[in-house]
Amino acid sequence: MADLAHGKPGAGAALSGGHGAASRRDFLTIAGNAIAAVGAACVAWPFIDSMNPSADVLAAGAPVDIDLSHVQPGQQIVVLWRSRPIFIVNRTPDLLKTLQDTKDISLLSDPDSDVLQQPGYAKNWNRSIQPQYLVLVGICTHLGCIPSFMPQANSVSPGWLGGYFCPCHGSRYDLSGRVYSGVPAPYNLPVPPYRFVSKTVIRIGENPPDGGDFSLDSIEQI
Amino acid sequence: MSGTPSTVRTNNRLVKWIDTRLPIFSFMQDAAMDYPEPRNLNYWWNFGSLAGIMLVIMIVTGIFLAMQYTPHVDHAFNSVERLMRDVNYGWLLRYLHMNGASFFFIVVYIHIFRGYYYGSYKEPRELLWMLGVLILLLMMATAFFGYVLPWGQMSYWGATVITNLFTAIPVIGNPIHTWLLGGFAVDNPTLNRFFSLHYLLPFVIAGVVGLHLIALRQHGSNNPLGIAVKGPQDQIPFHPYYTIKDMFGLGVFLIIYAIFVFELPNALGDPQNYIQANPLQTPSEIVPEWYLLPFYAILRSIPDKLIGVLAMFAAIFILFLLPWLDTSRVRSSYFRPIHKWVFWLLVIDVVALGTVGAHRPEGAYIVVGRIATFYYFLHFIVLLPLIGWFERPLPLPESIAAAVTKKSGVPSASAQPGAAE
Amino acid sequence: MMRLATIAALGAALMFSPAAFAQEEIEAPHQDWSFAGVFGTFDRGSLQRGFQVYNEVCSNCHSMKLLHYRDLGPDGPGGGIGFSDAEVAAIAAQKQVEDGPNDQGEMFRRPGKPQDAFVSPFPNEQAARAANGGAAPPDLSVIVKARGKGLEYLWGEGGPDYVYGILNGFTDAPKGFALPQGKMYNTYFPGHAISMPPPLADSTVKFQDGTKATLAQEAHDVATFLTWAAEPYMEDRKQTGAKAILFLLAMTGVLYGAKRKVWKDVH
Numbered sequence: 004m005a006d007l008a009h010g011k012p013g014a015g016a017a018l019s020g021g022h023g024a025a026s027r028r029d030f031l032t033i034a035g036n037a038i039a040a041v042g043a044a045c046v047a048w049p050f051i052d053s054m055n056p057s058a059d060v061l062a063a064g065a066p067v068d069i070d071l072s073h074v075q076p077g078q079q080i081v082v083l084w085r086s087r088p089i090f091i092v093n094r095t096p097d098l099l100k101t102l103q104d105t106k107d108i109s110l111l112s113d114p115d116s117d118v119l120q121q122p123g124y125a126k127n128w129n130r131s132i133q134p135q136y137l138v139l140v141g142i143c144t145h146l147g148c149i150p151s152f153m154p155q156a157n158s159v160s161p162g163w164l165g166g167y168f169c170p171c172h173g174s175r176y177d178l179s180g181r182v183y184s185g186v187p188a189p190y191n192l193p194v195p196p197y198r199f200v201s202k203t204v205i206r207i208g209e210n211p212p213d214g215g216d217f218s219l220d221s222i223e224q225i
Numbered sequence: 226m227s228g229t230p231s232t233v234r235t236n237n238r239l240v241k242w243i244d245t246r247l248p249i250f251s252f253m254q255d256a257a258m259d260y261p262e263p264r265n266l267n268y269w270w271n272f273g274s275l276a277g278i279m280l281v282i283m284i285v286t287g288i289f290l291a292m293q294y295t296p297h298v299d300h301a302f303n304s305v306e307r308l309m310r311d312v313n314y315g316w317l318l319r320y321l322h323m324n325g326a327s328f329f330f331i332v333v334y335i336h337i338f339r340g341y342y343y344g345s346y347k348e349p350r351e352l353l354w355m356l357g358v359l360i361l362l363l364m365m366a367t368a369f370f371g372y373v374l375p376w377g378q379m380s381y382w383g384a385t386v387i388t389n390l391f392t393a394i395p396v397i398g399n400p401i402h403t404w405l406l407g408g409f410a411v412d413n414p415t416l417n418r419f420f421s422l423h424y425l426l427p428f429v430i431a432g433v434v435g436l437h438l439i440a441l442r443q444h445g446s447n448n449p450l451g452i453a454v455k456g457p458q459d460q461i462p463f464h465p466y467y468t469i470k471d472m473f474g475l476g477v478f479l480i481i482y483a484i485f486v487f488e489l490p491n492a493l494g495d496p497q498n499y500i501q502a503n504p505l506q507t508p509s510e511i512v513p514e515w516y517l518l519p520f521y522a523i524l525r526s527i528p529d530k531l532i533g534v535l536a537m538f539a540a541i542f543i544l545f546l547l548p549w550l551d552t553s554r555v556r557s558s559y560f561r562p563i564h565k566w567v568f569w570l571l572v573i574d575v576v577a578l579g580t581v582g583a584h585r586p587e588g589a590y591i592v593v594g595r596i597a598t599f600y601y602f603l604h605f606i607v608l609l610p611l612i613g614w615f616e617r618p619l620p621l622p623e624s625i626a627a628a629v630t631k632k633s634g635v636p637s638a639s640a641q642p643g644a645a646e
Numbered sequence: 647m648m649r650l651a652t653i654a655a656l657g658a659a660l661m662f663s664p665a666a667f668a669q670e671e672i673e674a675p676h677q678d679w680s681f682a683g684v685f686g687t688f689d690r691g692s693l694q695r696g697f698q699v700y701n702e703v704c705s706n707c708h709s710m711k712l713l714h715y716r717d718l719g720p721d722g723p724g725g726g727i728g729f730s731d732a733e734v735a736a737i738a739a740q741k742q743v744e745d746g747p748n749d750q751g752e753m754f755r756r757p758g759k760p761q762d763a764f765v766s767p768f769p770n771e772q773a774a775r776a777a778n779g780g781a782a783p784p785d786l787s788v789i790v791k792a793r794g795k796g797l798e799y800l801w802g803e804g805g806p807d808y809v810y811g812i813l814n815g816f817t818d819a820p821k822g823f824a825l826p827q828g829k830m831y832n833t834y835f836p837g838h839a840i841s842m843p844p845p846l847a848d849s850t851v852k853f854q855d856g857t858k859a860t861l862a863q864e865a866h867d868v869a870t871f872l873t874w875a876a877e878p879y880m881e882d883r884k885q886t887g888a889k890a891i892l893f894l895l896a897m898t899g900v901l902y903g904a905k906r907k908v909w910k911d912v913h
Contacts, residue, residue, distance in 0.1 A: 031904035032465070035472065038897045045893075049314035050289050057293075058311035058723065062716050062761035264912060306712045306788065309879070310723050316879045317886070465908050473905045476898030483894055487887020488684055491791060496805075499792035499876075500784075 066208030068200065071136060079152045081141060084207045087225075088141035088149055089195060091205075094178060098154060099134055101164040102179050111177065112184045113191055120144075120224075121194035122210060122217035130179040130194055138197050138205065139180045143169040144224050145188040150176060167192070190224050256442075258464035261457070263448035265625050266467065269343075270446065271474035272336040277434065278475060279329040284427050286322040287371075294374065296420035298413045301376035302501040320490040326368050327493045328482050330516035333361060341547070342568055344556030345447040351548040353440040356433055358544045363430045365517065365541075370423035372514060373416065377498030382511045384411045384419070390524075393534040410504065450628055451556025452621055459625035510585055518582030519575050523601065525586050526594040536598065543605050550605055552613030560619040563612050567604065574600050671836040674811025677866065681873060684888060687881050688874050690728035695853050696871025697727060699864050701737075702851050704786065707778065707842075709766035712787035713875055715741075716760040723878035727871070734760050741765045779828050781841035790869075790876040805876065806869040808834065813865035816844040 056064075064085040074080050074093040081088050092098075101107065108114045116126045124132055131137050143150050150167035153159050159168045159175065167176040175183040180192030196218060198211040210217055219225055231244040233251045244250040293308035293315060295301060308315040337357065340346055346354030373384045388405050392398040407414030445454060454460055461467075485492065493515060497508045513521050523540050527533035543550075558565045574597050581594035622628035680689045697718065700710070719726045719734035729737070741758035743765060748754055758765065768774035774782040790805030811834035819831035819838070829839040846864045853859050874880070 031900060031907055032469070035469075035897070035900045035904045038893075038900055039472070042893060042897060049317050050285070052313040053289055053315060053318055054292065055313055057307075057313065057315070058716075058721065059307060059714070059761075060311075061721075062714065065759065065761050303712065310712070310717070316877075316883060320883075461912060466912065469901065469905045469908045473898065473901040476894060476901050480891060480894045480898060483887060483891050487883055487890060490883070491794070496792050496794050499788045 064208065066206045068204055068206050070204050072203040074136075077154060079154075082207070084195065089207055090137070090139040090141040090152070090192075092137040092139075092152070092154075092178070094129075094135055094137055098165060098178050099129060101166075102129055102177060104164060107164055107177065110183050111181045112189075114181060116181070116191060118190050118223050120191045120222050122196055122214060124211060124214045125194045128179075130181070130191070132197070132199065132211070136205070137179060138194060138207065140193040140195050140219070140225060142192070142225060143171065143174050143188055144182065144190040144192065145169065145172055145174050145186075148172075150174065150192070154178065193219060193222050193225055195219060257468070258462065260442075260463040261454075261460035262446055262463050262467055263454055263459060263625055264461045264466075265448050265450060265629050266446060266470075267449050268470075268474060269335070269339040269449075271471055271478075272332050272339060274471045275332045275475065275478055276329065276336055279325060279332055280427065280430060280434065283322065283325050283329060284431070286318050286325060287424070287427065289318050290322055291424060294420075296374070296417050298376060298416055298502070301374060301416060305375045317486070320486045324482065324485045324490060324493060326371065327514070327516065328478075328485070329364065330368070332478070333364065334516070337361065337544075338572065340447075341571075342558045343447055343449055344451050344551070344553070344558065346548045347451075347551065347556050348548065349444050350440070350447065353437060353444075354548060355545050356437040356440055358541070360430055360433050360437065361544075362541060363426055363433065367423060367426040367430065368514065368516065370419040370426070373411075373419045374423060375498055376416065376502045377495075378500045378502055378506075378508050379495045379498040379511065381411055381502030381504065382507055383513055384415065386511055387513075388415075390534045390537075393531045395531070412504075447556065448625060449557060449559060450622060450625060451559065452625065455624045455626075512583055515579065515583070518580075519578035520582075522578040522582035522594050523598045525582070526591070526598040536602075540601060543602070547605070547609075550609045552610050553616065553618070554613075555618040555621065560621060561612075561616055562619065563616045567608055567612060570600070571604050574604065672833055674807045674815070674834045676807055677810050677869075679806055679870065679873070681870070681880060684884055686884065688724075688727070688870065691855060691857075692867045692870045693727035693874050694729070695855065695857060695863075696867035696869070696874075698853065699846070699851055699868040700786070700871055703845055704868065705764070705767060707767055707774075707783040708786045709768070709774075709783075710764040710787045710875060711766060711785055713764045714760070715758060715762055715764070717878060719760065724874070724881050726878075727874060731760070738762060779841060783842065786872055786875070788876045790873045806873045809869040809872055810865050812840070813844075813846055813868070814861065 067082065067084050069080075069082055069091060071091065071093070074091060076093050076095045077098065079090055079092045081090055083089070113120075116130060121130055125138075129137070130139075141149050148169050148171035150169040153163070153168045154165040156165055157163050158165075164177070166178050167180065169175070169188065172187045174186040174188035176188075176192055177183070180194070182188050182191050195207055196210045196214070197205050197207045198209055198214065200206045231241050231248065231251060233240060233244045233248075233254055235241065235250070240250055290308065293304065293312050295304035305319065309319050310316075312318075340354060340357065369383070369387060373380045388402060388411065391405060392402045394401060403409060405415075406412070407418060448454075495512065495514075512518070520537050520540055524533045524537040527536050553561060553564065555561055558568055577593060577597045578601065581590050581597060584590045586594065679686070680692070681687060700708075714722075715734050715738035716722055717726060718729045718737065719731050720729075721731075726734075738758035738760050741762070742755045743758045743762050744753055745756050746753035768777060771782050790809060792805070793808045794804030812832060815833040815835065817831060817833055819825045823831065823838065825831055826839055829841060830843055831838055832840040846861055846868075848861050849859050850861075850864060851859050853863075857863060877883070
């Protein structure tokens with residue numbers, strides 16, 4: 004815009020008054036509008052950001068300690084962490100055996116836990132730190148219902164070895180939270196960050212000292 | 226394609242396609258760009274659009290605050306403090322809203338005094354004016370409900386005092402009072418319904434603002450000379466002339482608003498409201514927010530409960546009658562040598578009432594309060610009709626264009642009215 | 647003239663708003679505060695000393711229910727008062743917090759965590775009143791905002807002056823002043839008869855950073871801490887405001903130029 008006002012000396016002299024004024028006005032209008040647009044964008048951010056989790060909500064998501072000593076073999080307890088149900092199962096050797104049933108493994112969608120749905124220290128055949136204790140976020144990866152704990156064989160269908168069954172849309176998981184093929188849920192149940200602070204107490208929400216910086220924010224889907 | 230082709234000025238085919246079917250673009254073009262306005266509107270005419278912008282700011286900040294607020298007597302105070310401490314930018318939203326109320330009233334009061342000075346309520350704009358007074362009433366109600374929500378001491382006791390006004394009504398006063406509160410004193414049911422109404426009323430205001438604008442467009446804006454537009458030579462299109470002028474005015478306004486929000490956020494509030502409501506302890510002095518003080522002063526100046534309440538409401542309702550109380554044939558006070566000064570008497574009177582309202586009713590404040598209350602009603606009921614009859618207005622210019630172009634003789638109407646004095 | 651009147655009206659409105667106390671009162675003298683003014687910031691050393699005074703002295707009677715231990719750390723509003731996460735955890739762990747119910751349905755006490763609110767000295771207001779001769783010590787979370795008045799209040803500085811004044815204002819009652827039983831005389835307390843005995847004196851605390859703990863120093867530091875507690879986001883607010891106002895000035899300047907240009911051909 005500015006070079007229009009300059010141009011060749013002499014040739015534009017007759018026009019320069021009107022032309023220069025017009026371009027100056029255009030420039031000011033455009034500049035004014037641009038600044039106002041930037042201002043509007045800056046104003047929008049506090050409003051958007053105010054809807055993000057607030058400091059108290061984030062603080063309430065601090066790690067929680069759970070004492071496992073009273074969880075009976077074969078029993079599941081559910082605790083709340085960050086307003087989400089966390090499943091903790093004391094798996095008996097019999098239940099653990101089902102996880103290595105080759106016929107059953109062939110029915111799983113992601114038997115080796117390749118999709119990032121668990122911390123590195125739980126990417127193994129039993130998806131846990133100590134095989135005895137399973138720790139899962141109890142939210143179906145389909146549409147967020149809470150799957151039912153169905154450890155009894157044949158309790159869901161003939162040949163059922165025990166696992167989780169989501170009552171909403173029929174998604175099925177085995178006893179390590181691995182999803183079966185052919186159900187609506189796309190991914191294995193997530194494993195939250197956790198560590199053992201003593202033999203029988205786990206801390207949910209904190210990685211083991213050498214466990215990296217896994218967080219649920221980074222997984223494929225909760 | 227049959228029907229009227231789109232009149233929108235654009236080469237964008239999508240815009241034309243939409244506009245032919247849903248003429249929003251041509252409506253905007255007619256209403257906000259081509260719309261002819263008198264060419265001599267001064268900066269006092271900025272306050273109408275500023276008021277509209279304040280309404281939007283209040284609604285938007287209010288909606289986001291409501292996402293964080295808990296309308297329960299046990300949690301309201303803490304939820305407000307929580308939102309200022311823990312919510313991202315919560316302090317900004319709250320201070321924008323809290324100071325926004327004050328600035329909304331500043332803008333609207335200036336807008337009203339402008340309308341009064343330039344006779345903008347006179348025929349044929351009576352309904353335009355009355356809708357404006359209705360907006361003021363709704364704003365007062367909204368502000369009152371909103372002030373209760375933080376559940377501080379002044380919230381609680383302000384609500385108690387104002388709702389007790391209704392007990393002045395003979396016979397049915399007490400049942401109405403109980404019905405309004407949903408209990409025997411201000412308590413959780415009261416807080417809940419006030420929150421509901423505080424959320425509702427701004428949208429009612431927005432609706433009345435719509436009617437206000439329809440009424441405005443029917444006869445167009447008044448202007449500082451108060452004479453009718455005679456032809457295109459008196460007018461200029463809204464865009465770019467008044468869009469840029471409004472934008473500039475908005476910039477100035479936002480600077481002052483920002484100074485208060487960021488640097489003096491509690492200056493216009495009452496420290497007592499940072500003490501949680503305590504139904505067992507009345508603060509030593511109960512004052513409403515500053516924008517209600519003149520009316521509060523009228524209430525207290527009259528030593529009779531019922532008459533005091535009636536006088537307070539009459540002070541607002543009398544504004545509805547202004548178009549008929551003013552008997553002058555001339556609109557603008559610019560050409561009214563006596564009324565011009567009486568106008569300023571009223572301004573001083575209202576400021577005096579505000580001062581009285583802020584102080585305990587004792588000593589000189591009682592005397593000043595009574596005189597000011599007396600003058601307030603005298604002004605509207607006696608002086609205004611009489612001056613209209615006896616005053617000899619100055620000669621009016623032939624047209625707006627004549628007055629604007631002729632710099633000698635009649636001064637330029639776009640100059641400040643006070644500057645010539 | 648209309649403009650002048652508007653400014654006068656606005657000015658008048660400003661002067662009216664802070665409520666005056668009914669009783670005869672003497673305004674506490676103005677102090678220098680590092681957080682005063684447009685570019686004021688909190689002195690972290692003073693905040694930490696002030697917290698120590700609150701924690702060791704005031705908190706025996708006064709609650710601060712709106713604050714959490716996490717507020718003191720780096721993730722707190724306005725960046726906290728300069729404690730690290732470990733220091734905050736240690737401070738919180740010294741407190742006993744009631745929690746529960748547990749699986750047996752019983753409430754239990756456990757060491758505090760950073761996300762806990764400041765522990766109150768009394769379980770409820772009745773207990774506070776009963777333990778303090780009928781006058782419940784007020785919560786101190788926003789006391790600075792609740793006590794400000796006068797012109798300083800406009801700048802957010804009246805409250806700390808008052809707190810400082812009260813802590814330094816204990817004297818013998820003047821002759822002829824009828825001091826009620828169990829009350830103390832305080833120059834800056836409205837009505838002068840205050841229920842709180844003088845809480846601070848020289849060396850009431852021993853500052854960890856070696857600062858000499860005079861009464862004036864303790865009062866100054868705790869007033870600073872209470873100001874932070876009432877508005878922990880104050881630095882953020884003022885700094886954001888400075889930027890916003892500068893931006894608006896630039897925008898308005900450009901708009902004024904544009905307005906002049908547009909209107910040139912009308913005049």
